[in-house]
Amino acid sequence: MSAVDLIDIRKSYANGSPVLHGLSMQIQAGEFIVIVGPSGCGKSTLLRLIAGLERADSGEIRIGEQRANDLPPQHRDIAMIFQNYALYPHMSVRENIAFGLELRGMAKAERNARADSVAHTLQLTPYLDRKPAALSGGQRQRVAMGRAMARETSIFLMDEPLSNLDNALRIAMRTEIKELHRQLGATMVYVTHDQTEALSLADRIAVMKDGHLLQFDTPEAIYDRPAHRFVAGFLGAPPMNFLPSERVPGALGGKEITIGLRPEHLKVRTGEPQGKGLPVRILLSEMTGATVILHCESDAGRLTLNCARSEVPPPSAALWVEYDLSKALYFDAAGRLVNLS
Amino acid sequence: MKLKDKGLSALAIAAGIVFLSPVLYSIWMSFQTAQSYYTGGFEPTLGNYATAIGQYNFARYLFNSLLVSGLVTIAGLAVATTAAFAFARFDFKGRDLLFGLVVATLMIPSHITLIPNYLTLARAGLLDTYAGLVLPAISNGFAAFFLRQYIRGIPKALDEAAYMDGATPLQVLWRVIVPISRPAIFSMGLYIFLGEWNNYIWPLVAVGKQDLYTLQLGLARLYSINPGEGLIDWPLVMAASTITILPVLFGFFLVERHLVRGITMGAVK
Numbered sequence: 001m002s003a004v005d006l007i008d009i010r011k012s013y014a015n016g017s018p019v020l021h022g023l024s025m026q027i028q029a030g031e032f033i034v035i036v037g038p039s040g041c042g043k044s045t046l047l048r049l050i051a052g053l054e055r056a057d058s059g060e061i062r063i064g065e066q067r068a069n070d071l072p073p074q075h076r077d078i079a080m081i082f083q084n085y086a087l088y089p090h091m092s093v094r095e096n097i098a099f100g101l102e103l104r105g106m107a108k109a110e111r112n113a114r115a116d117s118v119a120h121t122l123q124l125t126p127y128l129d130r131k132p133a134a135l136s137g138g139q140r141q142r143v144a145m146g147r148a149m150a151r152e153t154s155i156f157l158m159d160e161p162l163s164n165l166d167n168a169l170r171i172a173m174r175t176e177i178k179e180l181h182r183q184l185g186a187t188m189v190y191v192t193h194d195q196t197e198a199l200s201l202a203d204r205i206a207v208m209k210d211g212h213l214l215q216f217d218t219p220e221a222i223y224d225r226p227a228h229r230f231v232a233g234f235l236g237a238p239p240m241n242f243l244p245s246e247r248v249p250g251a252l253g254g255k256e257i258t259i260g261l262r263p264e265h266l267k268v269r270t271g272e273p274q275g276k277g278l279p280v281r282i283l284l285s286e287m288t289g290a291t292v293i294l295h296c297e298s299d300a301g302r303l304t305l306n307c308a309r310s311e312v313p314p315p316s317a318a319l320w321v322e323y324d325l326s327k328a329l330y331f332d333a334a335g336r337l338v339n340l341s
Numbered sequence: 342m343k344l345k346d347k348g349l350s351a352l353a354i355a356a357g358i359v360f361l362s363p364v365l366y367s368i369w370m371s372f373q374t375a376q377s378y379y380t381g382g383f384e385p386t387l388g389n390y391a392t393a394i395g396q397y398n399f400a401r402y403l404f405n406s407l408l409v410s411g412l413v414t415i416a417g418l419a420v421a422t423t424a425a426f427a428f429a430r431f432d433f434k435g436r437d438l439l440f441g442l443v444v445a446t447l448m449i450p451s452h453i454t455l456i457p458n459y460l461t462l463a464r465a466g467l468l469d470t471y472a473g474l475v476l477p478a479i480s481n482g483f484a485a486f487f488l489r490q491y492i493r494g495i496p497k498a499l500d501e502a503a504y505m506d507g508a509t510p511l512q513v514l515w516r517v518i519v520p521i522s523r524p525a526i527f528s529m530g531l532y533i534f535l536g537e538w539n540n541y542i543w544p545l546v547a548v549g550k551q552d553l554y555t556l557q558l559g560l561a562r563l564y565s566i567n568p569g570e571g572l573i574d575w576p577l578v579m580a581a582s583t584i585t586i587l588p589v590l591f592g593f594f595l596v597e598r599h600l601v602r603g604i605t606m607g608a609v610k
């Protein structure tokens with residue numbers, strides 16, 4: 001059963017140019033969907049449409065198989081975490097978390113108990129009686145999350161819920177969200193700029209650009225078979241290398257075809273090229289922990305690749321890069337993936 | 342305390358005394374007899390208060406004023422706040438035109454509406470009733486305008502969060518907008534209350550029965566009570582004035598701490 005069905009949704013704001021251009025998306029019940037895309041591509045707008053906070057200009061929104069275009073947000077029973085938190089400034093943390101439960105008529109003792117337990121999960125217990133003004137950014141963000149978590153509902157919309165947390169807390173909260181998803185079996189639509197979050201949380205990832213849905217598929221498919229050059233470059237760190245195909249020895253395709261090579265499919269070698277390879281020069285090396293990212297220059301263009309720390313070549317050596325053409329992807333001039341093999 | 346602060350405090354106190362002195366003087370005057378006032382001595386007495394309340398029915402006027410001003414304030418705030426919420430948050434046909442009309446009412450001098458209001462109430466049979474005193478004062482364009490501006494300053498994301506939490510529009514108003522707007526609402530409440538408390542013309546026109554007199558009407562009537570030829574009983578008038586002022590002062594101190602201070606801090610990024 002599909003939990004949320006978007007059919008050819010168009011949306012423009014009163015004064016501006018169109019934001020969503022006929023977007024369609026079918027979200028199954030219980031799925032964890034992650035939406036990624038550059039800033040301003042319409043991610044928040046999409047969430048607000050599902051929430052009922054904006055109206056679509058055309059197209060249909062179906063929630064639980066029912067047409068929902070005209071259903072006001074308070075009747076959709078959807079929990080949402082806002083990008084800017086939107087905490088009630090006159091209420092304590094506890095009241096903020098319990099407000100939705102109160103509106104649904106839950107008794108005070110019960111809803112406070114629930115708020116306290118949610119706060120415990122989010123490590124907010126010491127702040128339960130504080131007002132939002134007396135909290136740090138990360139604490140506020142967790143209250144916003146708690147407000148949604150306290151609601152036992154079937155659809156959760158989260159707009160960058162972890163963006164303001166430190167690394168340790170973010171990893172802990174990521175686990176909590178995954179756990180919440182497992183426990184409630186709820187449908188989640190989650191917006192993030194963080195690739196690790198996207199790849200690790202999602203059942204399916206939706207990649208958006210300029211109000212279009214470029215690809216909507218499993219993390220593996222998005223990573224291994226990106227439908228578009230933009231998708232290929234957007235996910236993966238360091239990003240995929242793009243070179244003109246004709247300048248890469250052994251590559252397929254001709255003019256106007258771009259070859260995409262992931263950094264992990266490249267190896268840097270010393271000495272003379274044996275077989276297929278590109279001579280390179282190291283411009284910069286970036287230490288990231290176990291591995292080092294090498295930024296190199298070749299005749300075909302710039303290349304980024306990963307290299308184990310023990311295998312970093314000496315600076316003076318003559319270097320070349322070996323690549324695995326069976327893993328290479330090819331894109332046409334419009335950026336679409338083409339199948340040449 | 343720094344020297345500069347001390348200087349500022351002294352200045353503030355001096356200004357306070359300048360503003361307060363007529364009030365203090367009239368309160369002091371209300372505690373002497375008319376006799377001593379006109380002959381130049383000082384003879385302390387509570388007699389003026391006893392006369393104002395016993396003989397001239399000021400307890401009743403005080404009750405009437407409190408009742409009328411209280412009802413006007415509560416009803417006026419309810420109307421102004423809901424109107425402000427609608428104007429600030431909802432898109433409906435003719436909204437801007439309607440709001441323009443509300444603002445336009447601010448430019449009409451109240452005396453122009455006096456006679457039409459009188460005729461309307463006369464036809465409705467509401468002259469000489471509390472309803473006749475209260476109803477025409479309920480709509481308050483300035484309060485609606487002021488509160489709309491204030492509500493527009495509250496992030497709309499808070500309304501949206503409440504809707505997502507399951508609130509109806511009225512619950513959003515009552516549970517989110519009103520508590521956050523409390524300083525503005527109290528300010529407007531004080532403004533409406535004082536305006537009605539000091540209202541003289543409308544009660545004069547709308548009410549003939551002495552039982553419905555407000556303090557202002559009662560006060561005006563006192564001027565015609567003479568202790569001697571061509572004289573006004575000033576100490577009695579001042580006692581009645583004090584009865585008129587003190588509840589307002591007291592009320593102000595009650596709401597003062599709610600007046601200023603914004604509390605939206607910490608709501609959104």
Ligand SMILES: Nc1ncnc2c1ncn2[C@@H]1O[C@H](COP(=O)(O)OP(=O)(O)OP(=O)(O)O)[C@@H](O)[C@H]1O
Nearest residue numbers: 013014015016019038039040041042043044045046
């Ligand atoms: N209320 C509004 N009125 C007019 N234009 C708006 C409004 N809200 C958003 N937009 C525009 O719509 C586009 C999409 O905005 P949206 O907030 O959905 O982007 P986003 O993908 O969430 O970006 P970010 O990652 O920065 O949060 C932007 O160009 C933005 O300027």
Ligand SMILES: [Mg+2]
Nearest residue numbers: 043044083159
């Ligand atoms: Mg956004």
